[in-house]
Amino acid sequence: MSKRIYETLAAEVRRREDSEWINEANLMANLYHGKLPQEYLKFFPKKAPTHIVQVIRLAWDDLASSVGRTPTFRVDPLDETAKEEKRAGKQEKIASKYLDDAEPSGRLLNRMSAWWLVGTGRSVIMVRPDDKLGKPILTYRDPRNCYPNMRTVGGIPVELYDLLFKYDIPYLAAVEMGLAPKLEDRNQGTVAPYSTDQQMVTVIELIDDQSYTVVSEFGTMERVDHGLGMVPGWVSQNFAPNSDSGVSLFKDQVSLMVAISMLVTLKLAAADKTVNPIYWARGHQGTIKIGPNTLTKLSAQGEIGVLPPPILRQVDADIAQLVQFSNVLNEFSVKSVTEGIDAQGEVSIRIESDGRTYVGRGADTDIIVASA
Secondary structure (H helix, E strand, C coil), X not given: CHHHHHHHHHHHHHHHCCHHHHHHHHXXXXXXXXXXXXXXXXXXXXXXXXXXXXXXXXXXXXXXXXXXXXXXXXXXXXXXXXXXXXXXXXXXXXXXHHXXXXXXXXXXXXXXXXXXXXXXXXXXXXXXXXXXCCEEEEEEECHHHEEEEEEEECCEEEEEEEXXXXXXXXXXXXXXXXXXXXXXHHHCCCCCCCCCCCCEEEEEEEECCCEEEEEECCCCEEEEECCCCCCCEEEEECCCCCCCCCCCCCHHHHHHHHHHHHHHHHHXXXXXXXXXXXXXXXXXXXXXXXXXXXXXXXXXXXXXXXXXXXCCCCHHHHHHHHHHHHEEEEEEEEEECCCCCCXXXXXXXXXXXXXEEEEEEEEECXXXXXXX
């Protein structure tokens, strides 16, 4: 029976799943940790370190801190009697105490809820019972694992019918919760065989206006009635008139962040070539590696030299500069032949190319003409 309930809830999760929003939420969460979307990687040089400028992360944290400020609880008494003022003061203390006992407590809970709301467009707050303390505990949930059944207006939730959560937990944690068979039971063959290296167990939660229900892929189920007559949780979304899900406030800034990161990456790659210039070699048997650049031999004379930093950053431009050194100038000398204002100068030039030596001489009163 419990196995059938799990399969029914899994089918309902698939029906409610908004894959477009989940993909966008995962993209933004990965971007927060410096992982660029796959489609943008082609704009960065493949043989140079990629430098990510985290402009979105800074703005995201700043806005979450502003939006997630702890509210000031105030209850206005209905009249000026001492009894009514006492009641209002007690309600203020109760509300403040609930927030102080939240997990995580107080200001951090509000900030994390705001973080999800501004960054992914959705946040989820739950109330769970604490049997030991005998009171409800406020906590936040990952909205990417939440599949709500609710009515929205312009993307804003106005009525919540129930909440579904689907996620993975460690196997041993599932055993402690009674959601997975103990290892000795599995080894004795009293349950369906699973891989011995299985570490995670998929569970689904259903929370409605009457109970908490959690069931695992093993078909093991736990149910607790709360009898509140309302769902003990809420889903918040920002305004999205063309979508039933919220939208990230930073989605449109991804291309800007990528452009800035690309410019910084190219700039640092060019600076690296300035510190570690490209070398050319002639007649070297094997390879030469200096800094990040590795070259093989260019000709048969065994000389080495240094190229100036390239103006263009493309690999083809670097190769084009190397090609100009296929002809090596070994001698350029100017000698005076006669004296006086009309003295002639003799220019000697010796060039080597592919192992052959070419010699040229010229004389003129203008050494530029003589060189030509």
